[in-house]
Structure formats: C-alpha cells, structure tokens
Amino acid sequence: MQQRDGAPGSGRRLVGAVVLAGVLVATTAGCALLRGPDEVPAPLHGTGTAAPRTPGADPTASAEARRIAESASPRTPTAVPTEAAAADPAVSPIPVGSVLSEADVVSPKGSVRFHYRVVVGADGTPSAQWSSFASTLPVPVATTFLETPPAVGDGLTWHGVGDTTLGGGPAAGAAPASTALDPGRADPSWLGAIVVYSAAESASPDLPVEIGPGKVLAVQPVRWSVPTRTTNVHPVDGGARPNATGKASSDGSADGAPTAYRIASEDLIGSVASRFGLSVKDLVWLNPDVTVYGDQQYLYEDTVLNLDPFRR
Template sequence: MHQGNSTTRRAAGLRAARLRAARLIGAAVLAGVLATTASGCSFLRGPDELPAPSRSAASDDGSATPDADPSASAEARRIAESASPRTPTPVPTEAAAPDPTVSPIAVGTVMSEADVVTPKGSVRFHYRVVVGDDGYPTVQWSSFASTLPVPVGATFLETPPSVGDGLSWHGVGDTRLGGGPGAAAPAATDMDPGRVDPSWLGAVVVYSAAESAGPDLPVELGPDKVLAVQPVRWSVPARTTNVHPVDGGARPNATGTTSDDGSADGSPTAYRIASEDLIGAVADRLGLSVKDLVWLNPDVTVYGDQQYLYEDTVLNLDPFRR
C-alpha cells in the first residue's frame, strides 16, 4: 500500500515538472516572437525577403534612431497641419485695387482764347477759357458789342451746327451775353463742372436769345437761331492716368460693343451695354476694376443682386473725358 502511494506521488511530480518545462518553453518562444516582431521581421517572409532599410534620424544624444512608419509620419504631419493651419495667401479684392487717378491741370492755365465776330459783324466779343481755383475750366467773357435788337447768347458744342439752324441743346458754358433789353452778361461762366478737360467741344456758337418771335422780328433772329459758328482751338497740357481700358473680347455677361472714337492709341473710349451684361464682367473684359468703371461713369446704374447694367446704356471709357 505504501509502495503504491509512492509511485503515484512520483508520477504526479513528473507531470508537474513536464508542465513547468512546457510553460517555460512557451514563454521563451513567445518572447522570441515579440522580439522578432519588434525588430521588423515577420515569420511570414521567405528566406530572401529581408526588411527594407529605413532612414535614421539623430536622437538627442547624437545617435541614430529609426524613423517611424512613413504612413504614420504623413498622418502625423496632416494632423499637425490641420491643428495649426498655415496662413493662406490673401486673395486680391476690389478694395486692393489702386484708386483711379488723372493728373490735374495747373490753376490759371489758359486752354483757349479767341475773338468771335458774326458774319455780318453785328456781334463781337472775346472769350478766354482758363482753369479756375477749383481745377475746372471757366469761360471769361469780355469786349462784348452788338447792334442787334435781340439779346445774344453763346455756348460751346461738340458738334457744330450751321448758321440759321435752331439749337436743340444749349451746350456747355451757355451764357446770355447781352444786347437788346435785359441784364448785362456775367464776366465769367463755369463750364461743365464734371469735366476738367473741355477739348471735346468743337465750336463756340453764337445764337439769338430772344424770348419769343414777334411779328416784327426777322425769322433769322428768332429764339435759338444760330448767328455764328467758330471752331475752337484748344491747348490742353498732356496728362497721365493709371486707367487704361483694353478690350479683351466678348465673354458671358459682357457681350456689348466698344468704340474708339478716334483715340490716338486705338484704346476703347466707349462701351454699349448688351442684354444680360453685368458690371463686374464688363469691367473684367475691359481690364478695369469696378471701381475704375464707376469712376469713369459716376451716374452708372445697376439692378439686381448680381448688378446687371441697363441695356443700350453707353459707358464712357476715356479717363480724360469723365
């Protein structure tokens, strides 16, 4: 009985020893697997499949340390950049465009001066166009004389009429000079206050300022009848500008037509609005900012959220005629 118990105890001890040995072997194998995995090797590689070399970076103590996984590095950079985004480059805006300018003409500059005499010599006077203190042209009248029984007026027009025509528009610098009953003429008259350069006006026109046609008044002296037309010779100093329109060609929402009106360099001087034209698209076609276009046309009108322009409106593109 004692011998059987001893045998049983020895067998149990052997089994326990074998179990401990198996556990030790398993632990060693597991440690080897973990070490191999940490070193970058894989048990699934064949004998010729060695791990690819990787670049190293210097550690704090100067020794080389392996880089992290490239995909992980890229992801880390992406996260870092999203957390601290770079300041974007500012997009140019309308506010960044320079203000449009034209060089001024000096105060006191004489732009035109001449004597005017009607064909029969019944009316004569002298005029002088000079730049006033406000930078705009003023007409100075002097030496007026008339033998006509009606008052006489004078004005400047772009397109000269003919003697005997009736005026439909009294032009720029319109002034009643005198003659017949009525008050004396002013010594000076401001010209169009919106234009610094009046050289677009082609002629000075003398006309009858009679208020009504009476039975004893000759037809040729009736109200607004043209008595004399004399071309104007201008002497306007050259000026500079930073507004230079160039027609880049029709495009969506800018399909109108341009004209150059005989400009020296062929640049467009006017633009006629077409249907569906937008002010932004038109400005872009002409190489201008919207600020430039509004400066050239202070009275321009738009409608709608997209700022459509009114069809058949003619925009001025000449910075010297604004």
C-alpha cells in the first residue's frame, strides 16, 4: 500500500515558494552589493538623474591643476561660434599717393639740412622720401621718426621708425631715395618728431662729444595731414565687470574713446571684448599677436591691448 505524505500538489507549491523567496533575497542583496556605502548618487543639474561620485575627489583642486597645466601652453584665441555672422572689422585705406607730411629740416647751427616728405605707396605703406641733403660735419648723419622727442645733445637709445643714414662724413654720399615706415601701420601720425643724430661708428679722442655716436643733432616736430578714415570698430568702455577688471585709457583721443586696455588678473578675452562692445573677432583684429591660455581663454596679466582701429 502506497503511503501519501499530503494532498496532491502540496510538495510542488512548497518548492515554488522556497524558490521565489530565494530570488527575492538574492535580488535585494544584489542591489546592496552593486553600490558601496560611499557611492551615493549625486543629482545631475537640470536632468533629474543621478551620477556616481568618486570617493575623495576634490573638484576645486582638479580645476586648479588643469589651470596650471594649461597656462604653460598659450594658444591663439578663437572667436565664439555665434560671431561667425558678424561683419569683418575694417578701416578704410589712405589713398595711394597721399602726402602725409613734408618739410625742410635744419640743425640748430645749420650744419645739417635736408628735405623730406612722407607719401603713401602703391601697397598702402607710407614711405619717407629724402632729398637735398647737405652736411658740414666730419661724421655720417642719420635720421629717424620717434613718438616722444628727445632733446638736442641726448644720446639716442632707440632708433625709432624709418631709421636712415643720410650720408656725410668721410664717406659722403647721396641720401637714399626713400625709406618705408612702419609696415604694420598705414597711419604714421602717432610719430611726433623727426630726429637727426650722429651715425659715427665709434668715439674718438679727436671727435667732439656733441657729435659722438648716437648724439642728437636736431629735433623737429612732424605736422601730419592724414585724410579722414572710417571704421566699423567703435570701442566704448562699459565699465569693469567680472573677468574684465583692468584699466582702460583714452591716450588723448579727441572723442574720449578708449584706445588701450591693461589686462588684470583673471581677465578673459570674451569678457574684455564684451566690456568694450566688441566681438572677440574685433579684439583679435586689433591685436593680432594676442595670446590666451586655458579652455576659458584667459589673457596674460599686465599685457596692454590696443583698442584704436587706426593704430593697429
């Protein structure tokens, strides 16, 4: 006689219950095992989802480390994509053949004299043309244009723009036909004086001190006559703001418009451009050699940026 331990199907129900309980326990335990006690989900801003946080990470220190590493690799600034549609910055050219300045130059004692005129060439670059040179000095004579005039008798330490040896001395010769001035600027009117100086190669016991090497022999203000030009770049100082806290200067501008800006610590090229109502494209056009560093394009502190479109 076959013995029955219970009602039909009761064994199967018991096994099924045990299996189901095991699955629930394993599932619950698995959830706990997949996430450590320190790996608490951090919310992502604006997404409503969560992102894992690495234990012990210091985001401030990481950002500073990246900043230090990036500062060692300056790079050319790039305009933001939204500026692509902006008009290219430009200044109207000075007509070819324009005479920007012309005068006779005579030293105080009349020992040196010549004539010059500054004319715009076919390539748009102004050139100084020299003629009628004469000198009674026993040393060669040179001339140059300077922004700030020295005094007669000073020693010349910088030879300015358009530096040219005119002749004179033992190897007397005719003045060269012309000398190109600053190729980077179409308008040379920032140069305030024409200076004549001794081009003697070395001092000599027989050479008077006043005509020794580099001694200034004559200084004469330059009167410029530059045709009116137009531009679509008009900087206006909107005042200091975050990442643009440097000092602006007008440098004698007739309308008070800013002409230069000294970069302060933490200045960003985009913020500086915005301060003056310019695009980054405009600011780079005004300063072709400007460099930046870091993903946010920081500018180098104490660098002076040009803001005058007529002096770029």
